[in-house]
Amino acid sequence: MKHLVGALLLGVLGSHGAQASQALAVSKNCMACHAVEKKIVGPAFSAVAAKYAGDKAAQVMLVQKIQKGGGGVWGDMPMPANSQLSTADAKKLTAWILALPPKAP
Numbered sequence: 814m815k816h817l818v819g820a821l822l823l824g825v826l827g828s829h830g831a832q833a834s835q836a837l838a839v840s841k842n843c844m845a846c847h848a849v850e851k852k853i854v855g856p857a858f859s860a861v862a863a864k865y866a867g868d869k870a871a872q873v874m875l876v877q878k879i880q881k882g883g884g885g886v887w888g889d890m891p892m893p894a895n896s897q898l899s900t901a902d903a904k905k906l907t908a909w910i911l912a913l914p915p916k917a918p
């Protein structure tokens with residue numbers, strides 16, 4: 814079963830950039846608290862894209878925030894640290910989130 818899941822995941826990762834990043838977000842557990850289109854525990858990723866549209870400095874800030882966690886931007890609930898996440902993966906996820914079609918929260 815584990816092999817099957819791995820093979821499926823590899824298939825997804827190998828296909829298309831945006832889909833690969835979404836699969837990465839699923840595998841890193843981001844989608845336990847986030848969805849693309851709606852708020853769950855954390856903000857919708859499309860709302861994050863809207864908030865930082867055209868903000869070049871946001872990319873660097875978000876990579877760090879995803880790894881270290883933090884709060885105070887979207888509400889009372891802070892994001893816990895994702896310290897096992899590599900910087901390369903955090904950059905991939907940030908680039909994917911910021912490239913989503915922006916949508917006001």
Ligand code: HEC
Nearest residue numbers: 841843846854855883884885886887888890891892895906
């Ligand atoms: C336990 C729930 C939880 C998990 C797991 C989680 N997040 Fe979050 N995330 C949050 C919350 C809550 C916030 C809002 C924090 C705030 O208000 O500053 C947030 C905020 C964010 C933001 C916006 C930060 C800002 O300052 O605007 C991004 C981007 C983000 N998360 C990406 C991710 C990614 C990528 C992952 C997976 C590696 C992830 N999150 C995993 C709960 C979570």
